[in-house]
Amino acid sequence: MKRKSEVRSRRSEFYGSGIAVSLLAVLLVVVSIVAVMKGAVKIDFFGMSEIEREILFYVRVPRVFMAGLVGSALAFSGVLFQYVMKNPLADSFTTGVSASSAMGAVIAIMLGLGVVIPLFALAGGIIGLIAVYKIASVRGRVQPITMLLAGIVISTFSSATISFMKFLSDDAVSSIIFWLMGGFQSASVKKVAILGFVIALSYLMIRRDYLSLDIICFDDTTAVSSGVSVERLRRKAFFVAALLTAFSVGYAGIIGFVGLIVPHIIRLLRFVKASELIPLSLLGGAFFMILNDLIARTILAEGQELPVGIITSSVGGVFFLYLLIKRKKELYYFD
Amino acid sequence: MIELKEITAMQGEFRLSVESLLLKRGDFVAVLGNNGSGKSTFLSVLAGLKKFKGGYMLDGEEFRGLSSRMRHRIISLLPQQTSLNMPFDVHYVVLTGRYPHTDGRGYRDEDMEATERVLREFDIFHLRDRQFNELSGGEKQRVLLARVINRDSPVILLDEPLSGIDLRHQHDTLDLLKRLSKDRVILMVVHDISLAVREFDRFLFFVQGALAYDLSKRELDEERLSRVFGVKVSFIRHERGIFVYTEGGNG
Structure with a gap:
């Protein structure tokens, strides 16, 4: 009899993460409603004029959805980077993948290929990712500090290339600068649909690998001898992470640290299995980003707007510093 | 169960060679030799972690023809060192040993029950909710052993499994392994010769990368x-x- 009760108590753990998912989903809905209601233009929801309706459905709702989806994509890609690099400091920003995606995107803008920006971003992102991984990995393990250095190199190189391209062509400059700072001003229903599709696809691709993602948290010998195809899983997770990064950079510019903060907080709350961490990161990323965008849109008076990247980066910078100082030991105790 | 013919494997400059070897269910084998003699490399080859040349039959099938999941249903390996960089609890660490038996999507009730049994057998049931990385060295080793045994595989390869474990639990563990070996093959790298001579009935000696002797207890001198x-x-x-x-x- 006792045996059955043990099985059941493990199930109740499963319900624990179910409660967390529901709770976060409710928070997400609440913050979304607030975000739709608040904005530079006050909308009278009970007697909408034509213009108000236009603003609501073509500007504000897509923007809130866009923010949520980009937040999900960045948090999800952060989790994947952390799994594959076995490194708590990895996310699309610190690995330099965001910057190299942006480089790809800028090349597309320069060539006047606005529609395929995400594809160029993906190519740039994958090139950056391969470079970082090759530079920083020693026998399949990526050392946190080496990865940060490699990430800095990739970011610096990408920024230099972007600056050079800005220098070459004057007319597109201002739009690039604005886009690079990160934000959701250019949100549209079409972009929301595409990004939603990319995230759903990524989720379905990774969902069946929850157990093996947990097992690659062990050393490679243990993981391989547990029957996990480590190399194949690593390539797949890398590709999905680069895909998510590329589309969010392509549509919303570089927004730093989301992929670092959100999964970390969820792990601190003791949701450490992939089956808990990934769904919660998707929801948490959306919540975090919608909230940040809401602050960015409403903190200044008279309808002025801060780029959301400024807010996430300042929150993220402090958090990153905390990780470096408080949890320094863990970073070095990787072997 | 295991049949090897003219196996060679390279590890950098180091060369492992095993001319021929036959292991049957019921074999409880100590693998002995000095540092760098090839014991761990030998286990890696058996577990399919290292490329090799030569013939390797496992449970009547060509080893190369088996999928990774099939191989590791038959063989479980405890490496010399294991690291984990996620704060999993002991229960989950042991449960992951069942992975090759699952469809990859989730663990079944059967896996949960097996895990609970093994936790009790290794006297770590009371640690089940503790974080693995916060345990002492010996406790960790017992958890990792339990993880390997939880596979319930017919071939078990253990690289210095007793290191850091206190005497009482060493005895319990050896008794348990001996019991398990009745219908399996268990290979264990051991450094303590007295213990090996006392507890095992077959001995493989490695010298400079080669399997030099394959002796029964009576043949030891x-x-x-x-x-x-x-x-x-x-x-x-x-x-x-x-x-x-x-x-x-x-x-």
């Missing part, structure tokens, strides 16, 4: 052991069994 290890080994026969006395130097 002091001279050969002395040559393999480079120390003077003498047996002291006692009614409770053989005790081994070793002396340094070139005796």
Whole structure:
């Protein structure tokens, strides 16, 4: 009899993460409603004029959805980077993948290929990712500090290339600068649909690998001898992470640290299995980003707007510093 | 269960070679040799972690033809060192040993029940909710052993499984392994010769990358052991069994 009760108590753990998912989903809905209601233009929801309706459905709702989806994509890609690099400091920003995606995107803008920006971003992102991984990995393990250095190199190189391209062509400059700072001003229903599709696809691709993602948290010998195809899983997770990064950079510019903060907080709350961490990161990323965008849109008076990247980066910078100082030991105790 | 023919494997400059070897269910085998003699490489080859040349039949099938999941249903390996960089609890660490039996999507009730049994057998049930990385070295080792045994595989490869484990649990573990070996093959890298001579019934000796001797308990003699290890080994026969006395130097 006792045996059955043990099985059941493990199930109740499963319900624990179910409660967390529901709770976060409710928070997400609440913050979304607030975000739709608040904005530079006050909308009278009970007697909408034509213009108000236009603003609501073509500007504000897509923007809130866009923010949520980009937040999900960045948090999800952060989790994947952390799994594959076995490194708590990895996310699309610190690995330099965001910057190299942006480089790809800028090349597309320069060539006047606005529609395929995400594809160029993906190519740039994958090139950056391969470079970082090759530079920083020693026998399949990526050392946190080496990865940060490699990430800095990739970011610096990408920024230099972007600056050079800005220098070459004057007319597109201002739009690039604005886009690079990160934000959701250019949100549209079409972009929301595409990004939603990319995230759903990524989720379905990774969902069946929850157990093996947990097992690659062990050393490679243990993981391989547990029957996990480590190399194949690593390539797949890398590709999905680069895909998510590329589309969010392509549509919303570089927004730093989301992929670092959100999964970390969820792990601190003791949701450490992939089956808990990934769904919660998707929801948490959306919540975090919608909230940040809401602050960015409403903190200044008279309808002025801060780029959301400024807010996430300042929150993220402090958090990153905390990780470096408080949890320094863990970073070095990787072997 | 395991049939090897003219196996060679390279590890950098190091070369492992095993001319031929046959292991059957019921074999409880100590793998012995000095540092760098090829014991761990040998286990890696058996577990399919290292490329090799030669013939390897596992459970009547060509090893190369088996999928990774099938291989690791048959073989479980405890490496010399294991690291984990996620704060999993002990229960989950042991549960992941069942992975090759699952469809990859989730663990079944059956896996949960097996895990609970193994946790009790290894006397770590009370640790099940503790974080693995916060345990002491010996406790960790017992958890990792439990993880490997939880696979319930017919071939079990253990690389120095007793290191850091206290005496009482060493005895319990050996008793358990001996019991399990009745219908399986268990290979274990051991450094303590006395313990090996006392507890095992078959011995593989590695010297400079080659499987030099494959002896039963009766065939063991002091001279050969002395040559393999480079120390003077003498047996002291006692009614409770053989005790081994070793002396340094070139005796």
